[in-house]
Structures are given as structure tokens and as C-alpha cells.
Amino acid sequence: MSEARFKLLVAPPAIVSSAILVLLFIVLLYYSLPAIREYGLGLLASPTWKPVEGAPGEYGLLIPLAGTLVSAVIAVLLAMPLALASVVFTEEILPRGLYRWREAFVSMIDVMTGLPTIVYGLWGAAVLAPLLGDTLYKWLHRSLSFIPLFSCQPTTGNTILTAGVLLAIMITPFIYAVVRESYRQIPRTYREAALSLGTTRYEYVRIMMGMAKPAILAGALIGFGRAAGETVAVALVVGNTFNMPSCLLAPSYTVSSLIANQFANAQLYPLMLNVLVSGGLILLLIGIASNILGIMYLRRVRYVA
Amino acid sequence: MEPVEVKVSDLNVWIGGSHILKDVSMKAPPGAVTAVMGPSGSGKSTLIRVINRLIDLIPGARVEGKVLLGSLDALRADPYEVRRRTGMVFQEPNPFPHMTIYDNVAIGPRIHGLARGEELDRLVEWALKMAHLWDEVKDRLRDYPHQLSGGQKQRLSLARALALKPRVLLLDEPTANIDPVSTVKIERSIMEYAKTTMATVIIVTHTPQQAARISDHILFIYQGRVVEYGPTREVVLHPRHELTRKFLGGEV
Ligand SMILES: Nc1ncnc2c1ncn2[C@@H]1O[C@H](COP(=O)(O)OP(=O)(O)O)[C@@H](O)[C@H]1O
Ligand SMILES: [Mg+2]
Numbered sequence: 001m002s003e004a005r006f007k008l009l010v011a012p013p014a015i016v017s018s019a020i021l022v023l024l025f026i027v028l029l030y031y032s033l034p035a036i037r038e039y040g041l042g043l044l045a046s047p048t049w050k051p052v053e054g055a056p057g058e059y060g061l062l063i064p065l066a067g068t069l070v071s072a073v074i075a076v077l078l079a080m081p082l083a084l085a086s087v088v089f090t091e092e093i094l095p096r097g098l099y100r101w102r103e104a105f106v107s108m109i110d111v112m113t114g115l116p117t118i119v120y121g122l123w124g125a126a127v128l129a130p131l132l133g134d135t136l137y138k139w140l141h142r143s144l145s146f147i148p149l150f151s152c153q154p155t156t157g158n159t160i161l162t163a164g165v166l167l168a169i170m171i172t173p174f175i176y177a178v179v180r181e182s183y184r185q186i187p188r189t190y191r192e193a194a195l196s197l198g199t200t201r202y203e204y205v206r207i208m209m210g211m212a213k214p215a216i217l218a219g220a221l222i223g224f225g226r227a228a229g230e231t232v233a234v235a236l237v238v239g240n241t242f243n244m245p246s247c248l249l250a251p252s253y254t255v256s257s258l259i260a261n262q263f264a265n266a267q268l269y270p271l272m273l274n275v276l277v278s279g280g281l282i283l284l285l286i287g288i289a290s291n292i293l294g295i296m297y298l299r300r301v302r303y304v305a
Numbered sequence: 306m307e308p309v310e311v312k313v314s315d316l317n318v319w320i321g322g323s324h325i326l327k328d329v330s331m332k333a334p335p336g337a338v339t340a341v342m343g344p345s346g347s348g349k350s351t352l353i354r355v356i357n358r359l360i361d362l363i364p365g366a367r368v369e370g371k372v373l374l375g376s377l378d379a380l381r382a383d384p385y386e387v388r389r390r391t392g393m394v395f396q397e398p399n400p401f402p403h404m405t406i407y408d409n410v411a412i413g414p415r416i417h418g419l420a421r422g423e424e425l426d427r428l429v430e431w432a433l434k435m436a437h438l439w440d441e442v443k444d445r446l447r448d449y450p451h452q453l454s455g456g457q458k459q460r461l462s463l464a465r466a467l468a469l470k471p472r473v474l475l476l477d478e479p480t481a482n483i484d485p486v487s488t489v490k491i492e493r494s495i496m497e498y499a500k501t502t503m504a505t506v507i508i509v510t511h512t513p514q515q516a517a518r519i520s521d522h523i524l525f526i527y528q529g530r531v532v533e534y535g536p537t538r539e540v541v542l543h544p545r546h547e548l549t550r551k552f553l554g555g556e557v
Contacts, residue, residue, distance in 0.1 A: 096364045097364065187399075189395055189397050189399040190399055190401065191362070192359055192362070192393070192395065192399075193393075193395065193399045193401070193462070193465075194401075195359060195362070195388060196357060196359065196388055196391070196392065196393035196466070197388065197389075197392075197412065197413045197416065197465070197466075197469065198385050198386070198388040198389030198390075198413070198416070198417065198469070199385070199388075199416055200385055203416050207401065207412070210401075210403050210404070211401065211402065211403050213403060302402075303402060304402060304451070
């Protein structure tokens with residue numbers, strides 16, 4: 001194949017794929033406009049969700065937005081220690097002689113990133129939610145109900161906290177992969193320098209993790225983006241109820257689970273579809289922002305003094 | 306602090322299948338600089354990594370023989386303890402990029418709980434002065450090391466090691482990639498540190514000239530075996546072995 005032909009062959013797909021993002025944004029914005037015009041800032045700030053058949057209802061996304069942020073933050077907070085501990089375990093604790101075990105463990109975590117999310121959702125709904133609801137949540141409420149986050153009586157396992165826990169399990173492998181790749185790239189000379197000071201393994205790991213800090217931040221941001229956008233698994237465990245997620249032991253909503261749940265009905269209600277699309281637009285912006293920030297941090301990972 | 310003699314006896318090291326160090330015996334006395342010379346690949350780096358147990362990091366390395374740091378049996382002791390007593394400077398300048406100049410020097414004393422507050426400040430100043438870097442960085446201790454030149458970074462790496470006042474200081478070709486001015490300063494630091502604190506200094510050097518300038522004893526290794534060991538003047542002026550003569554003449 002000639003040079004020119006080859007270029008002609010690969011250029012259009014490349015241009016198309018980058019154009020898709022722009023198109024996506026434009027289309028979402030276009031369909032959001034009627035909702036934005038009608039509700040203005042209330043679209044973000046109002047907690048009311050009152051569909052009216054045949055007339056524009058009252059739609060505010062405050063509750064699902066809060067649900068998205070709360071569940072994603074819970075997910076990142078829980079996933080970070082898990083992911084970092086796994087990096088330390090595979091890179092530092094598993095003896096180098098056990099090379100195969102290490103690779104097996106690493107591959108297992110990598111496989112987890114590729115599983116269909118519905119699998120997590122089913123497991124979450126069938127196992128995790130009832131389990132947490134019957135045990136942890138009762139205990140949390142009994143012992144810590146003076147904390148507003150645990151003040152509500154748990155009635156079901158389908159709560160915003162369950163969504164956060166499930167999301168944490170889902171994003172841990174991603175954060176693990178991002179941090180591990182950077183951690184492995186720390187040049188040997190820094191490892192030797194740290195050890196030559198007589199550091200224990202714990203102190204040594206702390207120095208190495210300090211060096212990999214931009215990658216850790218990148219992992220957190222990219223994990224946050226994924227958690228905020230995840231739909232089907234969350235829809236199965238979050239409870240899908242218009243409830244402000246100020247208490248974590250109650251059902252709530254997230255933007256993506258709202259879209260998934262309401263999309264089929266939206267035809268019946270004027271403007272509801274536009275409101276849902278504007279929710280999608282917000283998710284797109286959150287996703288873009290967290291990924292761009294994450295990538296910026298990853299670029300800052302340069303192990304040269 | 307006690308002077309510590311380094312004594313290596315009948316040391317054999319294998320990495321993978323290959324025999325890297327063969328029946329190596331040597332001594333490095335306190336208060337003096339011992340230079341390790343030899344062609345590339347002859348096992349110099351391996352030797353000093355046995356002394357501070359960094360050899361433990363190399364998968365498939367096997368070590369036999371005896372290494373004494375004073376009364377401490379380095380091959381049997383806890384590696385953390387061995388490394389705590391020995392400082393090391395590497396060929397590549399490697400101050401930690403995410404720590405300030407100050408923190409790079411303070412990290413060792415902090416980890417081992419040696420000093421805090423003003424006492425730590427004084428220790429950091431002492432180490433930076435010992436490494437002949439203080440005047441150049443005293444006004445920017447809170448900066449990160451990336452703005453420093455290669456030679457300055459290497460002196461910072463030296464100061465980081467010195468801050469723990471190691472009884473044994475190991476250096477693996479520390480000036481191989483360093484500008485001449487920094488090289489002179491590093492050489493002076495090394496000699497001063499050995500003389501003023503009675504520390505034991507072992508430096509792997511790539512040039513006989515450097516060995517002649519700073520060392521009291523020379524150990525010449527060739528293909529994993531000790532070929533010659535003696536006072537620097539004697540080895541340089543009257544090498545007993547043909548290989549040493551050739552190496553000094555730049556032929557091997
Ligand atoms: N990590 C390692 N894995 C395998 N072989 C090694 C390793 N480190 C050193 N060697 C081998 O040991 C021999 C001596 O290396 P080294 O001690 O670095 O020599 P020198 O410092 O004198 O140049 C070389 O043949 C080298 O290939
Ligand atoms: Mg070497």
C-alpha cells in the first residue's frame with residue numbers, strides 16, 4: 001500500500017473518532033436547551049420532580065446530582081485504600097520469587113476492569129445490598145445514629161451507601177491499574193536510595209507512594225469519573241427514590257440511574273426527555289473534566305529529580 | 306561513635322547462573338578512603354551492594370562468605386540495620402524529586418527519629434556543608450531539586466547519606482557523570498568525612514587518577530577476582546601485577 005493511500009485510510013477514522021466527542025456534546029446541548037430555557041438554574045438547584053402528563057411538569061436534578069456526587073465520592077474514598085494496598089501487595093509484598101502468583105493476581109484484577117457492569121449490578125442487588133442492609137446498616141444506625149449520615153432508619157439494602165460500596169468495588173481495579181503502572185516505572189535508583197537509608201518496608205513504601213502521588217491523584221480522578229457515569233449497576237442497588245442523600249442509609253437516585261429508569265416514560269411527559277438529556281450533558285462534562293484532570297496529573301508523573 | 310572496619314572474607318556471589326565475585330577478601334579501615342577499581346563488569350558495584358545488602362533486591366542472587374562491619378555480621382544481620390549504618394551514593398544523582406532540598410537531607414534523620422526542629426535544621430546544615438553544597442542552596446532549601454545542576458544533585462544525594470552520619474560510606478562511581486567543579490567538591494567531602502569522623506569510605510571509581518587523588522588504599526578487581534590490594538602509592542607507583550599495570554596504563 002502506498003504511503004499516501006495508507007494515510008488516506010487511517011486519517012478519516014481518526015478524525016471521525018475525535019469529532020464524535022464534539023458531536024456528542026453538540027447534540028446533548030441541543031436537546032438540553034428547551035429544558036435549560038424553561039427551568040434555568042432550577043434544573044440544577046431544585047429538588048422537585050413532578051411530572052405532569054400533557055404539560056411541562058416541575059423537574060429539578062438536585063437530588064440525583066447530589067446522589068451521583070455522594071456515591072462517587074464514597075466510591076473513591078473506599079476504593080483508594082483498596083487500590084493502594086493492592087499495589088503495595090503485588091509490587092512489594094509478594095516475594096519476587098512468586099512471579100507467577102503475582103502475575104495471576106494482577107491479571108485477575110485486570111480482568112475485573114473488563115467485566116460487563118451488569119454482572120456487578122446483579123451481584124450487588126442479589127448479594128451485597130441484602131447483606132449490608134441486614135448487618136452493617138443496622139449496626140451503623142444503632143451505634144452511630146448521632147451522626148446525621150447514619151441517622152435514618154435503614155429499611156432496605158438498596159441505598160446510596162450500597163451504590164457507593166458497589167462502585168468502589170467496580171473502580172478499584174481501574175485505580176489499581178493506573179497507580180500500578182506508574183509505581184512500576186519508578187526507577188530502581190530511587191528504590192535503592194530509599195532502602196540505603198535503612199528504611200523499613202513501610203517507610204520505603206511511603207517514600208515511593210509520595211513519588212507516585214500524581215499518579216494516585218490521577219487514579220482517584222479517573223475513578224471518580226467512572227463512578228459518576230456508571231449506570232446499570234447503580235440503578236439496581238441505589239433504590240431509585242427522590243430522597244436527598246443526606247442520610248446514607250436511605251434509597252436515593254443518581255443522574256445516570258434516573259435517566260435509565262425514566263427514559264421509557266419520558267415520551268409521555270413534555271420536556272422530561274430534555275431534562276434527562278441535560279442530566280446526560282452534566283455527566284458528560286463531569287466525565288470530561290475528571291479525565292482531563294486525571295490525564296494532566298498522569299503527565300506530571302516524571303521520575304526525574 | 307565507634308570506628309568500624311569493613312572486612313570481607315572469601316566472598317562469592319552468583320547472579321542467575323554466573324559467578325560474579327570469586328573468593329573476594331578485602332579490608333577497608335576506618336578514617337581512610339578505599340578505592341575499588343577495575344574494568345566495567347568486573348563486579349565492583351556488586352561488591353558494595355553486598356556490603357549494604359542491596360544485593361537482596363536482585364532476584365536470583367546468592368551470596369557466600371563473610372562481611373563484617375565492625376562486629377556486625379552483615380550477611381546474617383537484619384538488612385535494615387546494615388543499611389542504617391552504611392550510607393550510599395550512586396552513579397546517577399538521585400535526590401527524591403518530590404521532596405524539597407531540605408527534606409531530601411532530613412528524610413534519613415526523620416525516619417530514624419534522630420533529630421527534630423532546630424536540631425534537625427543544624428543537622429541538615431551540617432550535612433550540606435559537609436557535601437560542599439550549603440552555600441549554593443542555603444537560600445532555597447524549600448525548592449525542589451529539579452532546578453539544581455547534575456553536580457549539585459549529586460552533592461545533595463551525598464548530603465542525604467551523610468545526614469545519618471554513617472560509619473561506613475559507600476560510593477559507586479559518584480562522579481562518573483558530574484562536572485569537574487562538583488567532582489572536586491565531592492572528592493574533598495569524601496576525604497574530609499573519612500578523616501574528621503573516622504568513617505570508613507569505600508568508593509568505586511572509574512579512573513585511576515581519582516583513586517590516586519583521594520584514596521589511601523586501592524583494591525583492583527578483574528573479572529570478579531581481587532588482583533591487587535595495597536596502599537595507593539604502592540599500587541599506583543609499583544603495581545605488582547601485570548593486569549594492574551595495564552589497567553593503570555589504560556590498556557584494559
Ligand atoms: N541485577 C543483575 N542481574 C544480572 N546480572 C547482573 C546484575 N547486576 C550485575 N550483574 C552482572 O554482574 C557482573 C558485574 O556487574 P557489576 O558489579 O555491575 O560490575 P561493575 O560495577 O564492576 O561494572 C556483570 O557481568 C553484570 O552483568
Ligand atoms: Mg558498576
